[in-house]
Amino acid sequence: MAQEASSSTSSKTISLKTGDGEIFEIEASAAKQMKTVQRLIDDLGDDITIPLHNVFSKELPKIIEYYKKDITGEITKDFEAEFVKDLNDDEVKVLFLAANYLDANKLFEFLSQNIADRLESKSVEYVRKYFGVENDFTPEEESKLREERAWSFRGIKEDE
């Protein structure tokens, strides 16, 4: 007689191994929200430790924390505000990259909005540095652009 099919995924936990070798546990229903993880589970099975080469031990616990709240329907504006409160702009960027790698849509969208909020009043110089973008305008081109759009340069924050 065939073995009983494995129990429903809702109570099972999956082991995830970060790029720097640490292992974290996550509920299978939360893992499902991260499409990359789910694909790896589909390919490798849910009994082995899933390797996540591009996510590290600094970020994964935060991500797990987010999806733990998501599966219980507890993500509120207050939770999201708390979640990013102590992260600096670079830490958010790393988390954003991890969410992208993991194909974790909800977190990805939330972090896009959060980064946009952080950049809204920043200067052009800050944004270039933040994204590692080179200025390829000539000084004349750039000053012409600024002059034409002077109103958009008012009221921006001083760079730290």
Place this chain on the structure above:
Amino acid sequence: MEKKATPFLPLEMIIQILLWLPVKSLIRFKSVCKLWFSVISDPNFANSHFLLAQTNSTRIVSISAAPPQIRSIDFEALLNDGSASPNPNLWLPQSYFPLQMKGSCRGFIFLHCSSNNYLWNPSTGFHKQIPLSPIDSRFGAYFHYLYGFGYDQSRDDYLVVLLSYDPAVPAHFKSHLEIFSLTDNTWKKIEDTRIPYRGHYYYYYYPKVGLLFNGAIHWLVTHHGSSVTVIVAFDLMERKLLEISLPYSFVGHHCVSDIGLWVFGEFLSLWAMTDGIVEIWVMKQFTVHYSWTKTHVFPIGAIPYFSPIYSTKNGDIIGTIDGTGLVKYNGQGQMLGHCSYCDDPRGSQVVMYTESLLSLPGDHEQV
């Protein structure tokens, strides 16, 4: 010296962030580099940005008369925590005043001034002159005008629609329908059949602007022959007028002090005020008369006036109080909050709009 590596975000990810930025920041960030300049100038980007803004941040423009002051307000934020301060950076040339805002569509606001019309994008500051209609130029203040402003997706064209009539000639009543197409850059008269509609009885007290909904401009009008109040909708694609009757309980008996149209969720909605009690009706199936459903009746409480303009995702109703402030009620008619945005006791004109980077068709770079 070890250089701290900054994580590299591919362009697709950067665009996902840019889509959430307000127009002012995006325009500033065009100076970041040439690639960003071309991404932010791209019409597809402007379109995606607008669609996202439409579901996430609708604002109002408030223009008060004297001294002329223009404000852009994130009204949901203002009501929720009072923190959103009105954006004072809006500006229009002095020569445009006095003006009336007569509709908004895709981030553009249609302005009517005594000698000209304008299309204005408050987010980018862009403005373009549009001629007065032949009838407006000829008859000016002698006529009554019902304006509407909308977009015909099938032709990527913006249209201004004008229903006008001479209020002083009841016997041989005739009203006129003219439309201005932005791509044709000209006014055309719609000759077809008789158009037996005149402005609602309360035209002078509460001049209403056409409501853009479902690709058509809607006005509350009076049928000249029967004196019955009806809704008339001008379909921007078909370029035809269609009449929609009001719910039966409005025919004849109703003694309302004010009435209006707005969009409630996904539906065309009618609101009516009688003795401080507001009634809200929703047309569950567009143009199907029996689908009119009364959804809310509640007293407005201790405010002098209430005109619904916007419904939130969870069914709360936001309305203006006489052009000086805003009020919010939940689905049960309980007042959740109110705020003021205009110091002038005469109030201000208010129009809802969405921030947009969109350019008008046919024009070169406008932002």
